[in-house]
Amino acid sequence: MIPAAFDYHRPADLAGAVRLLAEHGDEALVVAGGHSLIPMMKLRMAQPGHLVDLRAIESLRGVRVEGGTVTIGAMTTQAEVIASGPLVDACPILREAALQIADPQIRNLGTVGGNAANGDPGNDLPAVMLALDARYTLEGAGGRREVAAREYYEGAFATAREDGEILTAIRFEAPPAGHGCAYEKQKRKVGDYATAAAAVILARSGGTCTHASIALTNLADRPLLAAEAGAALAGTAAGEAEIAAACAAAQAIAEPVSDGRGSAAFRTRLTGVIVRRAIERALATAA
Amino acid sequence: MTHMHVNLKVNGREVEVRAEPRTLLIHLLREHLDLTGPHIGCDTGHCGACTVDLDGRSVKSCMVFAAQVQGAEVTTIEGIAGDGGAPHPLQEAFREHHGLQCGYCTPGMIVRAWRLLEENPDPDEEAIRYGISGNLCRCTGYQNIVKAIRAAADEMNAARETEQ
Numbered sequence: 309m310i311p312a313a314f315d316y317h318r319p320a321d322l323a324g325a326v327r328l329l330a331e332h333g334d335e336a337l338v339v340a341g342g343h344s345l346i347p348m349m350k351l352r353m354a355q356p357g358h359l360v361d362l363r364a365i366e367s368l369r370g371v372r373v374e375g376g377t378v379t380i381g382a383m384t385t386q387a388e389v390i391a392s393g394p395l396v397d398a399c400p401i402l403r404e405a406a407l408q409i410a411d412p413q414i415r416n417l418g419t420v421g422g423n424a425a426n427g428d429p430g431n432d433l434p435a436v437m438l439a440l441d442a443r444y445t446l447e448g449a450g451g452r453r454e455v456a457a458r459e460y461y462e463g464a465f466a467t468a469r470e471d472g473e474i475l476t477a478i479r480f481e482a483p484p485a486g487h488g489c490a491y492e493k494q495k496r497k498v499g500d501y502a503t504a505a506a507a508v509i510l511a512r513s514g515g516t517c518t519h520a521s522i523a524l525t526n527l528a529d530r531p532l533l534a535a536e537a538g539a540a541l542a543g544t545a546a547g548e549a550e551i552a553a554a555c556a557a558a559q560a561i562a563e564p565v566s567d568g569r570g571s572a573a574f575r576t577r578l579t580g581v582i583v584r585r586a587i588e589r590a591l592a593t594a595a
Numbered sequence: 596m597t598h599m600h601v602n603l604k605v606n607g608r609e610v611e612v613r614a615e616p617r618t619l620l621i622h623l624l625r626e627h628l629d630l631t632g633p634h635i636g637c638d639t640g641h642c643g644a645c646t647v648d649l650d651g652r653s654v655k656s657c658m659v660f661a662a663q664v665q666g667a668e669v670t671t672i673e674g675i676a677g678d679g680g681a682p683h684p685l686q687e688a689f690r691e692h693h694g695l696q697c698g699y700c701t702p703g704m705i706v707r708a709w710r711l712l713e714e715n716p717d718p719d720e721e722a723i724r725y726g727i728s729g730n731l732c733r734c735t736g737y738q739n740i741v742k743a744i745r746a747a748a749d750e751m752n753a754a755r756e757t758e759q
Contacts, residue, residue: 316662317597318617346658347639349617359616361663387652411729413643413707417653417659454667498728499641 311349314359314567315340321477322367322447325360329472330449332358338474340383344431368421368438368476371395380478382421387412398482401489401509408493408505424457425475426441427467427530430501434461434531436491438523439507442480449474461530471482486512488594494526494578494587496569502526503569506534506558506580508586510541510595517546522554527562527579532557537583551587555580605630606674616662621645623661624671632672632702633692634746636689636731642687643730646703647671655712655729672702684754685709685747694743696734716752722744 319325329336339345339357340363348354362368368383373394380389386406389395396403409415409423409432423433424444437444437457444455446469457478460468469475483489493505505525511518520541522534537558544550564575601612605628612627624630624647636644638657645656648670675683675723685705688694695701704727711718711726723744724737732740735751 310619311617313615313617316660318662318665321757342658343640344664346660350638359660359662363663411643412726413646413653413655413729414640414658416654493686527672 309350312352312355313345314356314457315317316359316361318361318364320364322474325365325474326447326449326472327469327493328358328360329474334362334471339361339416339478340425341385341414342417343367343410343418344422344426358423369567370477373398374481376482378480378482379422380516382419382475382477383427384420386415386418386423390415399440399480399489401436401439401491401507405432405491405493405507406491408432408491408495410499414499416527418595420478424478425467425469427461427463427465429464429529429531431531432491432505432525435505435507435523435525435537437478437480438533439509439521440480440483440532441521442478442538444475445477445479446470446473447476452476458533464529464532465568477584483509486595488519488592490586490593492582492589494582501569504562504564504582506579506583507584508583508590510546510587510590512591515545517541517544517550517591520546520554520560520587522583524558524562524579524583527564527575529563532561534561536561541587546587546591548585551584554587555583558583597646599662601661601665603664603669605669606671607712614661614662616660618661620647620649620656620659620661620664620669623664624656624669630671630673633706634702635698636703641731642700642703643727644700644703646707646730648706648710651710653729658697670706670709672706675705683709683747684750685712685744688743688750689740690745691705692739692743692746694735694740700730700732704732704740708747711744712748712751716755717748718744 335357368381371392372379389406423431442457489509494503502525507523509519520538522537525531537554540554559580562579566572634644640658647656698742
């Protein structure tokens with residue numbers, strides 16, 4: 309499969325990339341790791357006249373953990389996240405989720421920013437970012453702005469990012485020390501998107517679950533924050549009744565389609581199962 | 596842009612290739628440089644038959660454009676063997692342990708295993724299986740591939756100890 313011809317650009321800095329996008333308008337697309345865009349180009353579902361490759365822009369790489377605030381450069385690869393000690397210590401759910409994306413070769417090129425930015429409902433990191441209440445930095449010719457991950461996803465491949473903007477960084481407050489977390493993903497095989505997946509981050513103090521965020525992957529045309537599911541646990545002892553209520557609340561907002569991974573009814577039912585597993589494991593890991 | 600000059604290092608040799616930016620790395624290797632070890636399997640980034648080493652990382656060369664490897668270092672199965680063409684311990688072990696039947700996945704499998712053993716010289720079975728999870732084999736059922744990689748690790752570790 310040969311993609312349509314394009315002009316290739318490798319700007320050395322962000323300003324150069326923004327300028328190229330402004331200059332070429334909707335003829336131009338940004339490529340990060342390429343593992344979403346290049347398959348689309350090979351199928352000719354994407355035919356950019358200009359490809360703006362972000363790989364040479366050093367300022368988009370790397371992870372910083374400073375006083376509880378985590379900043380991940382958009383071009384940081386999924387493999388780098390898995391290997392980043394400070395990030396894994398502060399927020400282990402990111403490593404756990406990244407390890408379930410595709411396979412080792414893909415994670416060597418696939419980036420955090422690409423996975424979060426493009427709005428593919430099958431991507432794993434968006435739900436984690438919803439659970440973390442992360443903020444995305446978008447930069448374009450009009451300047452820089454921040455959008456909450458919870459406001460970013462509008463539908464399949466439809467996001468709050470405007471043409472000409474680049475997602476440059478993701479920032480969030482690390483969950484408190486001793487928090488519990490889990491990313492449970494059911495998939496048919498290595499490399500597949502989730503049949504259903506859930507991210508759970510919670511904190512406990514004494515016998516009380518003081519906070520819980522729950523988000524879902526590939527169970528609608530966008531990642532879903534299961535706010536009522538989280539609320540069902542927060543402020544309770546997170547016993548059997550509350551867990552069941554949280555699972556029911558998550559299942560109630562799932563709107564999966566029937567596809568090769570299963571019928572809509574099966575995937576809806578699976579939502580409750582996977583959320584339960586994630587909650588139970590998160591509770592077990594909480595200090 | 597119709598064509599561009601791409602300069603890169605392949606198997607230790609500096610090369611210059613005139614190619615369209617949209618040329619995929621797998622085609623650049625096979626058709627421009629006659630390195631037909633890396634195979635085209637699925638052409639969709641799933642099967643791993645086209646796996647090569649790019650700047651010290653295993654990648655699927657059907658998912659990288661020629662334009663993106665400007666200045667890069669690439670190693671293919673042709674660059675794995677030792678001096679004088681002596682088989683690499685991984686190649687020996689795949690032969691010895693029947694780690695291949697039809698052989699189609701083997702170049703990608705060995706190049707991936709080569710990097711895996713660089714990253715982790717003493718992987719257990721789980722680490723090997725996880726490490727090659729991006730490489731599909733439809734013949735062997737993987738058992739003998741895992742045995743071969745483990746045997747090669749032992750061989751390479753023993754050789755390192757002897758050197759020291």
